[in-house]
Amino acid sequence: MGWGDLGAFGEPSKETPNLDQMAAEGMLFLDFYTANPLCSPSRAALLTGRLPVRNGFYTTNGHARNAYTPQDIVGGIPDSELLLPELLKKAGYTNKIIGKWHLGHRPQFHPLKHGFDEWFGSPNCHFGPYDGRERPNIPMYRDWEMVGRYYEDFKIDLKTGEANLTQLYLQEALDFISKQQASQQPFFLYWAIDATHAPVYASKQFLGTSQRGLYGDAVREIDDSIGKILKHLQQLGISESTFVFFTSDNGAALISAPKQGGSNGPFLCGKQTTFEGGMREPAIAWWPGHIPAGGVSHQLGSVMDLFSTSLSLAGLQPPSDRQIDGIDLLPVMLQGKLIDRPIFYYRGNELMAVRAGLYKAHYWTWSNSWEEHSKGIDFCPGQSVAGVTTHTQEEHTYLPLLFHLGRDPGEKYPLSFASEEYQRAMERISGLVQQHKATLVPGQPQLNVCDQAVMNWAPPGCEKLGKCLKAPESDPQKCSWPH
Amino acid sequence: MGWGDLGAFGEPSKETPNLDQMAAEGMLFLDFYTANPLCSPSRAALLTGRLPVRNGFYTTNGHARNAYTPQDIVGGIPDSELLLPELLKKAGYTNKIIGKWHLGHRPQFHPLKHGFDEWFGSPNCHFGPYDGRERPNIPMYRDWEMVGRYYEDFKIDLKTGEANLTQLYLQEALDFISKQQASQQPFFLYWAIDATHAPVYASKQFLGTSQRGLYGDAVREIDDSIGKILKHLQQLGISESTFVFFTSDNGAALISAPKQGGSNGPFLCGKQTTFEGGMREPAIAWWPGHIPAGGVSHQLGSVMDLFSTSLSLAGLQPPSDRQIDGIDLLPVMLQGKLIDRPIFYYRGNELMAVRAGLYKAHYWTWSNSWEEHSKGIDFCPGQSVAGVTTHTQEEHTYLPLLFHLGRDPGEKYPLSFASEEYQRAMERISGLVQQHKATLVPGQPQLNVCDQAVMNWAPPGCEKLGKCLKAPESDPQKCSWPH
Numbered sequence: 001m002g003w004g005d006l007g008a009f010g011e012p013s014k015e016t017p018n019l020d021q022m023a024a025e026g027m028l029f030l031d032f033y034t035a036n037p038l039c040s041p042s043r044a045a046l047l048t049g050r051l052p053v054r055n056g057f058y059t060t061n062g063h064a065r066n067a068y069t070p071q072d073i074v075g076g077i078p079d080s081e082l083l084l085p086e087l088l089k090k091a092g093y094t095n096k097i098i099g100k101w102h103l104g105h106r107p108q109f110h111p112l113k114h115g116f117d118e119w120f121g122s123p124n125c126h127f128g129p130y131d132g133r134e135r136p137n138i139p140m141y142r143d144w145e146m147v148g149r150y151y152e153d154f155k156i157d158l159k160t161g162e163a164n165l166t167q168l169y170l171q172e173a174l175d176f177i178s179k180q181q182a183s184q185q186p187f188f189l190y191w192a193i194d195a196t197h198a199p200v201y202a203s204k205q206f207l208g209t210s211q212r213g214l215y216g217d218a219v220r221e222i223d224d225s226i227g228k229i230l231k232h233l234q235q236l237g238i239s240e241s242t243f244v245f246f247t248s249d250n251g252a253a254l255i256s257a258p259k260q261g262g263s264n265g266p267f268l269c270g271k272q273t274t275f276e277g278g279m280r281e282p283a284i285a286w287w288p289g290h291i292p293a294g295g296v297s298h299q300l301g302s303v304m305d306l307f308s309t310s311l312s313l314a315g316l317q318p319p320s321d322r323q324i325d326g327i328d329l330l331p332v333m334l335q336g337k338l339i340d341r342p343i344f345y346y347r348g349n350e351l352m353a354v355r356a357g358l359y360k361a362h363y364w365t366w367s368n369s370w371e372e373h374s375k376g377i378d379f380c381p382g383q384s385v386a387g388v389t390t391h392t393q394e395e396h397t398y399l400p401l402l403f404h405l406g407r408d409p410g411e412k413y414p415l416s417f418a419s420e421e422y423q424r425a426m427e428r429i430s431g432l433v434q435q436h437k438a439t440l441v442p443g444q445p446q447l448n449v450c451d452q453a454v455m456n457w458a459p460p461g462c463e464k465l466g467k468c469l470k471a472p473e474s475d476p477q478k479c480s481w482p483h
Numbered sequence: 484m485g486w487g488d489l490g491a492f493g494e495p496s497k498e499t500p501n502l503d504q505m506a507a508e509g510m511l512f513l514d515f516y517t518a519n520p521l522c523s524p525s526r527a528a529l530l531t532g533r534l535p536v537r538n539g540f541y542t543t544n545g546h547a548r549n550a551y552t553p554q555d556i557v558g559g560i561p562d563s564e565l566l567l568p569e570l571l572k573k574a575g576y577t578n579k580i581i582g583k584w585h586l587g588h589r590p591q592f593h594p595l596k597h598g599f600d601e602w603f604g605s606p607n608c609h610f611g612p613y614d615g616r617e618r619p620n621i622p623m624y625r626d627w628e629m630v631g632r633y634y635e636d637f638k639i640d641l642k643t644g645e646a647n648l649t650q651l652y653l654q655e656a657l658d659f660i661s662k663q664q665a666s667q668q669p670f671f672l673y674w675a676i677d678a679t680h681a682p683v684y685a686s687k688q689f690l691g692t693s694q695r696g697l698y699g700d701a702v703r704e705i706d707d708s709i710g711k712i713l714k715h716l717q718q719l720g721i722s723e724s725t726f727v728f729f730t731s732d733n734g735a736a737l738i739s740a741p742k743q744g745g746s747n748g749p750f751l752c753g754k755q756t757t758f759e760g761g762m763r764e765p766a767i768a769w770w771p772g773h774i775p776a777g778g779v780s781h782q783l784g785s786v787m788d789l790f791s792t793s794l795s796l797a798g799l800q801p802p803s804d805r806q807i808d809g810i811d812l813l814p815v816m817l818q819g820k821l822i823d824r825p826i827f828y829y830r831g832n833e834l835m836a837v838r839a840g841l842y843k844a845h846y847w848t849w850s851n852s853w854e855e856h857s858k859g860i861d862f863c864p865g866q867s868v869a870g871v872t873t874h875t876q877e878e879h880t881y882l883p884l885l886f887h888l889g890r891d892p893g894e895k896y897p898l899s900f901a902s903e904e905y906q907r908a909m910e911r912i913s914g915l916v917q918q919h920k921a922t923l924v925p926g927q928p929q930l931n932v933c934d935q936a937v938m939n940w941a942p943p944g945c946e947k948l949g950k951c952l953k954a955p956e957s958d959p960q961k962c963s964w965p966h
Contacts, residue, residue, distance in 0.1 A: 004493065004748075004749055010487065010494070011493070012513050012749065013513070014511075030497055031495075211889030212889050212890055213889065215890075257891075258887075258891040258896045259890065263749055265487075265749055266487055266495065268865070296497050381895055382895040383866055384865065384866075384867050385865045404696070404741075406496055406693070406694030406699070407694075407741045409496075410865060
């Protein structure tokens, strides 16, 4: 989902009454970022509070390449990483993930091995259908075991876009919340729905209800579900003791537009890029009685802050034996403070850009290669800024392109290198980059090796369902990451 | 000002608390249009309820050319046109215009000759400074007489952007409202501020207060002023008997960005073009106790509707001896109705595009000429959609480009000509166009002839001020309208 997909963020069809209401009752973050313009690394960063380059969710197979966890990925979240639910357990929390995990699908990466107590959802994207020979269909799990596969047991109609997955995820969420409330147990729910990821889907009751087509139908169903979750919290009388945060894992995938792609509002490009359209996210915090209603914050925030903020809410300290990139946003939300901190924009193993205050410096620019572009892969459709949305990887390390995101949110007008403003801003940013690089200890890259043998051929529980498939011989290869 | 310049419409700095509050207390129109992507024709349409091609505010000097009322324009609003204030007079209204008139500056076009009772403002844009030999500075009027000239008596500091004009206009508005309330007289106030038009300006107290630079300072001052006007109405106890509508006369002038240009949100291109960025406007209606708070409407609206709606509010009928393009929006605002009507997008003498429902058909596309573009004049900076943002005038009359503005508000993905959807939508639109063209009686074009002799050399009142200048010999020429 993109920054511009909610009514509260200026989507012209204004079809998200529940999320808009959530914002009216809570706090809107206008300058909130993901840690990576792609799903897996973003989610790894959310749960570890650390940049993908630290937690291992990146590749060194090529320079500045986006990588994630397809079925043939060998890696996943390392045991050495401490995930939010692992830490919350120490404070008595019951943790559930509903929806897409995406931090590795092999047994050692299973969410219940990394702090979650319950899971209903899938380890990978809902791509498919597959024939079960070249590639198995993605499994759905309930806790430790597979309960079926996409397209076989959990239908997604690629023609009509119909699938009732969001409704299943909603019911799971409501049931889990009810159960926790009944048992008076604190809980952490990671509601990781994926209806706006291509192939986009919505339930029958939402199909055709949006002005925006199927993508809008999916957004409306998500919006409706969030309204029901918040209402459920209120009806159970636990809204004032439940902190809720809504955000997305990367900008809208413009490559899937217009049928399956969303909007990044006035921002440049989309998913896969380190322009604002790829990294700036819709974000709303909600905690009635604590966060003042109708608040708006320009705090530079990150999905990694949800790690630190959640620990703070649970009365826990973040781990002190490692670098944590997230910060605690409670002073921002409860006291209206603004914390001065930079945003680092990574693509794979490269620091592409840095934001400090309203200034953003690009050290590298790249949309995608000419070769891909000539095949119709376009991360910036209809947009082209000379020297900025480049189709070759352009290095600007010695003279970064600098933008003022207040005057120029669309990253169209680089500041003059000769200006005093440029000098002043770059002095500050250079210091931040130096400090960042000097103390950076990159993690072991997890997204380098692919192997057909590790696909979801025979997930735990497959015997009971008669859904075990035979894996081919192991043949590890360097994964190919073209952009 | 552009669609994307208000917080309520998704401007990322969210610096318009008063307009956002006005929307929260009133009704937000998301699909509201001007009648022309340029100032003079738009304002002529607002006050006559008629398309510029009918009321004469267009040119036939070239095909599909934007034209307005610079100082050397010979034409202006014809006497045969009936302006809103002329009609409101019949219902006992006192009418005032504060700010830019822009419907012709020669004596016969004076606002007080066209129904206004009072005027404080200027007849043309605040361009300058001029030397008084080649070109006089633009006068400011109080009612019938000039009270000074821009840059001479009404300062605009082009270096700092400082000018206190919005404050003068605000005080005029508050005073007029107080006077009318005291005398229990109904009133029509046309508050035609122009601080966001290049050269953009703001008062000292607002300079440097916006994240967005000088343009944002100007927006903030306008926002603040509107807050004060609404508060004034409330304090005088007349808010429930005063209808207020906020909108703009064309999309943000991207050619002036980033320092002096605003935002058209997710829409394509800007001022001067008939893409959504040039024609779709921010729009808010406010009438406490009548228009439900927090309303949102997808009614296709037009500045021309303000003519018909205002007449309706005053209990008057629109003139029956001519075609009126505006419709009465009261059923939309008071009963939540949706009225099916098309939007016609004109550029000069050409019908460029038509919107019906969510479909928009382009019969002609043009951004501007290659010649102008090569000189750096760009109405779509950073945007380029092949075959759409064309630099030659492209005719699509026989096979219009069709967009679905719900799925594709950015006009990037024309529908397939072969699709059933295309056939169905074009059938409807073709009928509307046929009907429109068959009944169209074009007005006498007013913007064809220019003459240095008609400039503001010696406006009425100049003797008292010692500010009369000598006009050169009359030498009427065809005006040059390059885009």
